[in-house]
Amino acid sequence: xxxxxxxxxxxxxxxxxxxxxxxxxxxxxxxxxxxxxxxxxxxxxxxxxxxxxxxxxxxxxxxxxxxxxxxxxxxxxxxxxxxxxxxxxxxxxxxxxxxxxxxxxxxxxxxxxx
Amino acid sequence: xxxxxxxxxxxxxxxxxxxxxxxxxxxxxxxxxxxxxxxxxxxxxxxxxxxxxxxxxxxxxxxxxxxxxxxxxxxxxxxxxxxxxxxxxxxxxxxxxxxxxxxxxxxxxxxxxxx
Numbered sequence: 001x002x003x004x005x006x007x008x009x010x011x012x013x014x015x016x017x018x019x020x021x022x023x024x025x026x027x028x029x030x031x032x033x034x035x036x037x038x039x040x041x042x043x044x045x046x047x048x049x050x051x052x053x054x055x056x057x058x059x060x061x062x063x064x065x066x067x068x069x070x071x072x073x074x075x076x077x078x079x080x081x082x083x084x085x086x087x088x089x090x091x092x093x094x095x096x097x098x099x100x101x102x103x104x105x106x107x108x109x110x111x112x113x114x
Numbered sequence: 115x116x117x118x119x120x121x122x123x124x125x126x127x128x129x130x131x132x133x134x135x136x137x138x139x140x141x142x143x144x145x146x147x148x149x150x151x152x153x154x155x156x157x158x159x160x161x162x163x164x165x166x167x168x169x170x171x172x173x174x175x176x177x178x179x180x181x182x183x184x185x186x187x188x189x190x191x192x193x194x195x196x197x198x199x200x201x202x203x204x205x206x207x208x209x210x211x212x213x214x215x216x217x218x219x220x221x222x223x224x225x226x227x228x229x
Contacts, residue, residue, distance in 0.1 A: 004157065031215055042116065043158070043203065043219035056216055090157055097215040102148070105157030 003027050004106040006091050012112045013081055021076045021109045023091030029104070031055075031097040032074035034066060037088040037108070049074055050097045078111075086113045117141045118206050120220035129229050133191040137204030137220055142185060146207040148217065149178060149189050151200045158203055162189070194227045201225070 004025045013019050025032060033056070034046040048056035049068040063079040078085060088108045094101040118139045127133045137147075145166040150158035164171040164178045164187070171178050177190045191198055204220040 033215075035219075041221040043205075043222075045216055045218075048215065092157070094215055101215060102160040102163070103215070103217065105150075105159070107155065107157050 004091055004093055004104050006089075006106040006109050008109060009107060010110050010112075012114065014114055015081055015083060017081050018077070018079045019081060019111070020078070021089055021091075021111075023074045023076070023106055025072055025091075025093040025104070025106075027093055027104060029093040029095050030071055031094045032068065032071070033092040033094075033103065034074065034076050035090040035092060035105075037090065039087070043090065047074075047076075048097065055097055081111075081113045083113050086111055116221075117144075118204055118218050118220040120202075120204055120223045122223050123221075124224040124226070126226045126228065127194045129196055129227055130193045133189075133194045133198065133225055133227065135189040135191075135202050135204075135223050135225065137187045137189075139185050139187075139206050141206070141208065141218075142182070143208055144206040144218075145209050147178070147180060147187050148205045148207065149176075150203040150205060150219075151198075152203060152222070153200050161202075191225075194225075196227045196229050199225055199227045 031050045033048045035043045047066040052068045065077045068074045090108045091106040092103040094103045148163040149161040151161045152158040162176045180187045201222040203222045205217040
C-alpha cells in the first residue's frame, strides 16, 4: 500500500529518445509535484498540479510535459532526451497547495541518458 | 541562485551524542521551514517543521532552532542513533498567491552515526 509510487525506478536511454515516468498517489491528496535532483543534489521543483490543473511551471524546457489525467496521477513525458536530463526525478503529493503542507515523496526515478 | 543552502556536505557523529545539522537561507520572506530525511533509494520523508514566528520546535529527539536575524536554522538530534544515518534536507516555504505549496530545498547533508 505504497502512498506515492513511481515507475520505472530506473530508466536508461539514449539521447534523442522520448520517455515517460508515471506517478500515482493513493493518499487522496489534491496536489502533486515533480522535482528534479540534479548532480549537485539540490531538489528543484519542476511542476505542480492541483486537481489536474497546472499551478507551478518552473523554468523547464518545453521538452518536458507533465500530464495529470486525474488528481491521483501525474505523469512526466520527456521528448528528445539530452545528456543533461540525467538526474533523479521525484514525484510528491500534498493535501493541497494552499500552505506549507508536508509533502509525501515517491522513491524516485533515476534517469540516465547516454 | 540558491536561496537555501546546507554548507556541510557530511557530518559524522558517535552514537548517543548530539548531531547538529545547519541550514542557511537568503530570502527573509520565507515563513515556514521543514526538514526532510532521505534514505538511499527512497524518497525524502518529512521530519519536523517550524514557522517563522517561532524560534524553536521540538518533537522527541528532534529539535529545530530558527534564528531569523541570521537567516539560519539548525536541526538537533539528541541522542543520535545509527538509524538516523541518512541525508537530511532543509526546505523553505514562501506563502503567497503564486507559491502554491512550492518548497525550496537545500542540497542535503549526509549524516553518519557510528555505533
